[in-house]
Amino acid sequence: DLTKRLTAFGGDIKLHIVPFTKTQELIQKQIPENYSMTATRRLMLQIADKLRERHNALAVFTGESLGQVASQTLESMYAINAVTSTPVLRPLIGMDKTEIIEKAKEIDTYDISIRPYEDCCTIFTPSAPKTRPKKEKIEHFESYTDFEPLISEAVENTETIVLSSKAETKDQFADFF
Numbered sequence: 001d002l003t004k005r006l007t008a009f010g011g012d013i014k015l016h017i018v019p020f021t022k023t024q025e026l027i028q029k030q031i032p033e034n035y036s037m038t039a040t041r042r043l044m045l046q047i048a049d050k051l052r053e054r055h056n057a058l059a060v061f062t063g064e065s066l067g068q069v070a071s072q073t074l075e076s077m078y079a080i081n082a083v084t085s086t087p088v089l090r091p092l093i094g095m096d097k098t099e100i101i102e103k104a105k106e107i108d109t110y111d112i113s114i115r116p117y118e119d120c121c122t123i124f125t126p127s128a129p130k131t132r133p134k135k136e137k138i139e140h141f142e143s144y145t146d147f148e149p150l151i152s153e154a155v156e157n158t159e160t161i162v163l164s165s166k167a168e169t170k171d172q173f174a175d176f177f
Helices: 002-010 021-030 033-054 074-081 097-106 135-142 148-156 171-176
Strands: 013-017 159-163
Touching (some): 002 013, 002 159, 021 033, 033 074, 033 148, 074 135
Antiparallel strands (some): 013 159
16 A cells, blocks of 8 residues: 555556565574664665666665664664665655654655554564674674575565556656656
8 A cells, every 4th residue: 555655756666575584584593683683684685686686776765764763773774785785775864753754644655654564574573673783793693594595585486566656646746757
Protein backbone atom coordinates (compact mmCIF):
# COMPACT_ATOMS: atom_id res chain seq x y z
CA ASP A 1 0.00 0.00 0.00
CA LEU A 2 2.77 2.43 0.91
CA THR A 3 4.72 1.89 -2.31
CA LYS A 4 1.54 2.21 -4.36
CA ARG A 5 0.79 5.55 -2.69
CA LEU A 6 4.31 6.80 -3.43
CA THR A 7 3.85 6.22 -7.17
CA ALA A 8 1.86 9.47 -7.23
CA PHE A 9 5.11 11.34 -6.57
CA GLY A 10 7.52 9.58 -8.87
CA GLY A 11 5.68 7.46 -11.36
CA ASP A 12 6.07 3.72 -11.63
CA ILE A 13 8.05 2.02 -8.85
CA LYS A 14 9.72 -1.38 -8.83
CA LEU A 15 9.08 -3.02 -5.47
CA HIS A 16 11.59 -5.76 -4.67
CA ILE A 17 10.39 -8.27 -2.08
CA VAL A 18 13.51 -10.01 -0.80
CA PRO A 19 13.37 -13.29 1.15
CA PHE A 20 15.68 -12.45 4.04
CA THR A 21 14.66 -14.73 6.93
CA LYS A 22 17.38 -17.38 6.39
CA THR A 23 20.03 -14.67 6.34
CA GLN A 24 18.75 -13.14 9.55
CA GLU A 25 18.60 -16.50 11.27
CA LEU A 26 22.26 -17.06 10.42
CA ILE A 27 23.14 -13.56 11.64
CA GLN A 28 21.43 -14.35 14.96
CA LYS A 29 23.53 -17.52 15.32
CA GLN A 30 26.90 -16.16 14.16
CA ILE A 31 27.13 -12.46 15.03
CA PRO A 32 27.20 -11.04 18.59
CA GLU A 33 23.76 -9.62 19.39
CA ASN A 34 24.89 -6.01 19.77
CA TYR A 35 26.38 -6.14 16.24
CA SER A 36 23.50 -8.07 14.63
CA MET A 37 21.70 -4.93 13.42
CA THR A 38 24.87 -3.66 11.77
CA ALA A 39 25.40 -7.03 10.06
CA THR A 40 21.75 -7.09 8.98
CA ARG A 41 22.00 -3.66 7.38
CA ARG A 42 25.31 -4.52 5.69
CA LEU A 43 23.83 -7.68 4.17
CA MET A 44 20.68 -5.83 3.09
CA LEU A 45 22.87 -3.29 1.35
CA GLN A 46 24.87 -6.02 -0.38
CA ILE A 47 21.63 -7.55 -1.67
CA ALA A 48 20.34 -4.13 -2.74
CA ASP A 49 23.62 -3.54 -4.55
CA LYS A 50 23.27 -6.79 -6.53
CA LEU A 51 19.65 -5.94 -7.37
CA ARG A 52 20.78 -2.48 -8.45
CA GLU A 53 23.31 -4.06 -10.82
CA ARG A 54 20.74 -6.52 -12.17
CA HIS A 55 18.26 -3.73 -12.93
CA ASN A 56 20.88 -1.30 -14.28
CA ALA A 57 20.11 1.26 -11.58
CA LEU A 58 22.61 3.88 -10.47
CA ALA A 59 21.86 4.22 -6.75
CA VAL A 60 20.06 2.80 -3.73
CA PHE A 61 17.51 4.88 -1.81
CA THR A 62 16.80 4.46 1.91
CA GLY A 63 14.52 6.19 4.39
CA GLU A 64 17.23 6.70 6.98
CA SER A 65 17.33 9.80 9.14
CA LEU A 66 20.54 10.56 11.00
CA GLY A 67 20.34 9.60 14.65
CA GLN A 68 16.75 8.29 14.67
CA VAL A 69 17.73 4.73 15.65
CA ALA A 70 20.92 2.83 16.48
CA SER A 71 21.61 1.80 12.89
CA GLN A 72 21.30 5.41 11.77
CA THR A 73 24.16 7.02 13.65
CA LEU A 74 27.01 8.35 11.55
CA GLU A 75 29.28 5.60 12.88
CA SER A 76 26.72 2.94 11.93
CA MET A 77 26.23 4.36 8.46
CA TYR A 78 30.00 4.37 7.95
CA ALA A 79 30.30 0.70 8.99
CA ILE A 80 27.27 -0.28 6.90
CA ASN A 81 28.25 1.65 3.75
CA ALA A 82 31.70 0.05 3.72
CA VAL A 83 30.25 -2.94 1.82
CA THR A 84 29.39 -0.94 -1.31
CA SER A 85 30.64 1.75 -3.63
CA THR A 86 27.10 2.37 -4.86
CA PRO A 87 25.72 5.79 -3.98
CA VAL A 88 23.20 5.49 -1.13
CA LEU A 89 20.70 8.32 -1.36
CA ARG A 90 18.91 9.30 1.86
CA PRO A 91 16.33 12.02 1.19
CA LEU A 92 15.28 12.13 4.87
CA ILE A 93 18.81 12.25 6.32
CA GLY A 94 18.53 15.70 7.92
CA MET A 95 14.93 15.47 9.08
CA ASP A 96 13.95 14.70 12.65
CA LYS A 97 11.07 12.40 13.61
CA THR A 98 8.55 15.25 13.82
CA GLU A 99 9.46 16.53 10.36
CA ILE A 100 9.20 13.03 8.90
CA ILE A 101 5.77 12.53 10.45
CA GLU A 102 4.61 15.90 9.10
CA LYS A 103 5.91 15.02 5.62
CA ALA A 104 4.15 11.63 5.79
CA LYS A 105 0.89 13.37 6.67
CA GLU A 106 1.42 15.90 3.87
CA ILE A 107 1.87 13.18 1.23
CA ASP A 108 -0.87 11.00 2.75
CA THR A 109 1.30 8.05 3.78
CA TYR A 110 1.16 8.45 7.56
CA ASP A 111 -1.92 6.26 8.03
CA ILE A 112 -0.17 3.42 6.23
CA SER A 113 3.15 3.86 8.03
CA ILE A 114 1.62 3.46 11.50
CA ARG A 115 -0.19 0.20 10.78
CA PRO A 116 1.01 -2.63 13.02
CA TYR A 117 3.08 -5.20 11.16
CA GLU A 118 5.99 -7.54 11.60
CA ASP A 119 8.96 -7.21 9.32
CA CYS A 120 12.52 -8.45 9.38
CA CYS A 121 13.60 -5.52 11.55
CA THR A 122 10.94 -5.86 14.25
CA ILE A 123 11.26 -9.63 14.63
CA PHE A 124 15.05 -9.71 14.95
CA THR A 125 15.70 -6.41 16.75
CA PRO A 126 18.50 -6.79 19.31
CA SER A 127 17.83 -5.61 22.85
CA ALA A 128 20.89 -3.32 22.90
CA PRO A 129 22.19 -2.63 19.39
CA LYS A 130 25.61 -1.04 19.05
CA THR A 131 25.15 2.66 18.27
CA ARG A 132 28.79 3.22 17.37
CA PRO A 133 29.90 0.00 15.72
CA LYS A 134 33.46 -0.32 14.54
CA LYS A 135 33.84 -1.30 10.89
CA GLU A 136 36.82 -3.51 11.71
CA LYS A 137 34.86 -5.38 14.39
CA ILE A 138 31.86 -6.15 12.18
CA GLU A 139 34.20 -7.25 9.39
CA HIS A 140 35.93 -9.55 11.89
CA PHE A 141 32.62 -11.06 13.09
CA GLU A 142 31.40 -11.54 9.52
CA SER A 143 34.68 -13.17 8.44
CA TYR A 144 33.74 -16.39 10.28
CA THR A 145 30.68 -16.98 8.10
CA ASP A 146 30.23 -17.22 4.35
CA PHE A 147 27.13 -15.12 3.72
CA GLU A 148 27.63 -15.05 -0.05
CA PRO A 149 25.44 -18.11 -0.81
CA LEU A 150 22.58 -16.58 1.17
CA ILE A 151 23.04 -13.22 -0.54
CA SER A 152 22.89 -14.94 -3.94
CA GLU A 153 19.86 -17.00 -2.93
CA ALA A 154 18.04 -13.90 -1.70
CA VAL A 155 18.76 -12.05 -4.95
CA GLU A 156 17.70 -15.01 -7.10
CA ASN A 157 14.44 -15.45 -5.19
CA THR A 158 13.52 -11.77 -5.03
CA GLU A 159 10.04 -11.02 -6.32
CA THR A 160 9.83 -7.79 -8.30
CA ILE A 161 6.50 -6.04 -8.75
CA VAL A 162 6.10 -2.93 -10.88
CA LEU A 163 3.52 -0.60 -9.36
CA SER A 164 2.04 1.89 -11.75
CA SER A 165 0.70 5.27 -10.74
CA LYS A 166 -2.20 5.10 -13.24
CA ALA A 167 -2.84 8.66 -12.19
CA GLU A 168 -1.27 11.95 -13.00
CA THR A 169 1.86 12.88 -11.14
CA LYS A 170 1.27 15.39 -8.37
CA ASP A 171 1.54 18.95 -9.74
CA GLN A 172 4.32 19.93 -7.32
CA PHE A 173 6.59 17.34 -8.96
CA ALA A 174 5.50 17.83 -12.58
CA ASP A 175 8.70 19.68 -13.53
CA PHE A 176 10.78 16.60 -12.70
CA PHE A 177 9.06 14.36 -15.26
